Amino acid sequence: MKPYESAAFRHFFYWSDTIAMKKNKKKKTGNLNPMRCPYCGASVVFRSAEGIYRENSADTMLYVCSNYPECDAYVRVQKGTKKPVGTMADHKLRALRTEAHRHFDKLYKSGIMSKEEAYFWLANLISAPLSEAHIGYLGEYYCSMVIEESKKLFERKTASMRNKRKGDCA
């Protein structure tokens, strides 16, 4: 019997293969840009927002789907880093996130609650840990939920404040 025909030999090869694969995998996740476009599965390019943003005087950098502009999914990064501020989004989701942010921000910008309280409320609403309670991570379903619930909470809080004031005057 030749050595490569023995079970032990095959076994060795099998395991060395698996280890090599695992090592490879490790390497891949250590890469700064392991992202795939969640819409079309294409690779993602780290590039300037020039030509994508109407104007880019802030020199914003983005992760953009390599199929852009056919697929217009992208996400910007924190200035001076390669850290995305959320997950990649197409036009529709970006619009939804902007709207969700507008309604959510109103909760603390209006002074009916603190920013910290608002983020606790958001984390609870979407059942996420506080560190992941960011609208940039949300998909369409949760964005719609945040819009609806922020509106309701805003109405409730402002109504109870109005009633309280009325009570104070009486």
Ligand SMILES: [Zn+2]
């Ligand atoms: Zn894409």
